[in-house]
Amino acid sequence: MELFGFEKETLLDLTVNVIPLGIILFFIAAFAVVSPFGLDPVFSGLQFSLMISMFLLLAVLTYYAGRAVEDAERAEEEHATLDDPDGATELADDDESTEDDAELGSDDEGLPEA
Amino acid sequence: MAVGDLLLTGLMAVLLVGIIAALTRIENWRSYTPLAGGGTATGEDGAVLNREKPAGIIRWLTTVDHKDIGLLYGLYAIIAFAVGGIMATLIRVQLVVPGGAILGANAYNSILTSHGITMLFLFGTPIIAAFANYFIPLLIGADDMAFPRINAIAFWLLPPAALLIWAGFFLAPVTENMIEPAQTAWTMYTPLSAEQTNPGVDLMLLGLHLSGVAATMGAINFIATIFTERGDDVNWANLDIFSWTILTQSALILFAFPLLGSALVMLLMDRNLATTFFAVEGGGPLLWQHLFWFFGHPEVYILVLPPMGLVSLILPKFAGRKLFGFKFVVYSTLAIGVLSFGVWAHHMFSTGMDPRLRASFMAVSLAIAIPSAVKTFNWITTMWNGRLRLTSPMLFCIGFVSNFIIGGVTGVFLAAIPVDLVLHDTYYVVGHFHYIVMGAIAFAVFAGIYYWFPVFTGRMYQRTLGKAHFWLSMIGTNITFFAMLALGYLGMPRRYATYEFDGAIAPLAQVSTYHLLATTGAFILLVGQLIFIWNLLQSWLEGPKIEDGDPWNLERDGMLDKEWEWYDRKLETAITDGGEDETESALTDGGVPEGDASRSDDN
């Protein structure tokens, strides 16, 4: 199973942050449906932008952290199993992640060990 | 008009994010930081540090060695802990009788204010920096911090900060109370803090500002170190948990403390230059609360994340099992880091802010409880079926988990608006956060001190005293702060110097009983901490010397981390050198093994 280019293991690890994301999403939906205090362009705007921005920030950070960890793990495996064909194919057929690799790589330019 | 403001703010945010994005594109940051490039991960000391250190006090005044600076931070924080602890004792003595036992209202307010600020800014942040300075470079296989001199500067800003914060206490007697200690409470709410004419408040604000600058410099250093100075074999997948929490904490500091600094400057200008940032006709008093808590809530996580990292690092060592769900702990740490910036107004639920806005802060506050709870389950699961060794550090870790559960659950209650409207500004809040700051943060600090005592002293502490310290702290904490939770339910308001309100606010008889209990607990705590200080000092000077690099027998479980390997190497070189190096002070010297060295499983 691949989602956002993550392996199953990583996805499982990332579920921990899916729960708070889900809670925020629940409240966004709930407040959209039920608004006992009425709607107001400024305050309802602030209300939703607080929740939505938190949702987005957490999602983005979780994505990049997962990427960084998974890429580091792959690099480790690559070292350990250079002659293992399975490991190699797994790395090779994952084009989506090579794109991401490039993206992350540009962020990490100044960091030799990253 | 408000919509226009909102739009402008939004544009401003986009602009700032754009600038940050542009800055990350600059490639040659490292060319500006020659110190960052020093050496490889193989040597113990970087090129800068290979020179002999000068002897005596000069060594400590001029050192840029991360271990020395770590010890300085530690010493500083322990002194602040003692000062803050004495203040806490005075507060509790005052409150044994409803009329107040020893202090007038002004003195009480001064001491209450200084207690909070001292414990949070002069003990909490520095003691974490102590561990981080000493152990992050060792744990990640770096030679030193990325910027050793900035590291030293960051520390040396702290003593003047403390003097400024406490200035009123020194100056009141000599200026005939012209300059008094600040009486603003640690939150410095306007209009009180803007209108008190006492110059002691200005000095305190400046001191706080200085400590914020110090914390920010330290944070930049840690981020740079963890990103750029890792050893070849350390990557994002195997970075230890303490470094992860310090990295997240540093990011929080980077975003939170400059904001505190700006708010403090605005307050200083309101006080001295007749600006109206927080005046009713200007920004209004609520502006202060928003700015303060936008810093203040991240600050509580700045204080709690690294202790969580310490526990995640130490607890598995004495459970004989690897940390359960290591990655869960990592990702949930990051989640706490982000979400802590979206909950600040849960401190302001009762201010009459817009109910829609309030509801969204409740939503995010409930969401942030999850990552904290996840960690708790990870710690418990790590111990499940483990081979527990109830050493002093382990006892403190278990105490941490226990107290953190109570602190966290009471926090979730407070995050619910209807509950908070009842309990806000009562002792319940005081109980909630003390379960965390004393019951959890201080406990993790104790665990860290005992666990690494051999590394930074070369000796072993006295285990009986360590256990006495634990039990007195555990019992004292739970008596004192549980009584406070009960006081809150009774309706006892916080920050009162006296409580002779017989029935008008709360039932006096019960309130007095619980105050008495809280004071009793505080004295138990005090005895425990005296034992701790005694143990620390005596064992440092006379404790049995450590002879091998694995006093906790971690190798058996394959859990000997890098800092112990480093320590072992250090011991071995000391032995082959044929003896102590007298110019190295005994403080960092592992020394020569003696017959009675303690190597035991259950210190």
Ligand code: HEM
């Ligand atoms: C589980 C997550 C937590 C939640 C949901 C939570 C919630 C709250 C809420 C709603 C309040 C405001 C109560 C009021 O004034 O009426 C509060 C106060 C406070 N909390 Fe927490 N809290 C949590 C964790 C923590 C942690 C980890 C710390 C410390 C490191 C902490 C420290 C504090 C402090 C210092 C205050 C009081 C500030 C003051 O008014 O002086 N909390 N908490």
Ligand SMILES: [Cu+2]
């Ligand atoms: Cu908070």
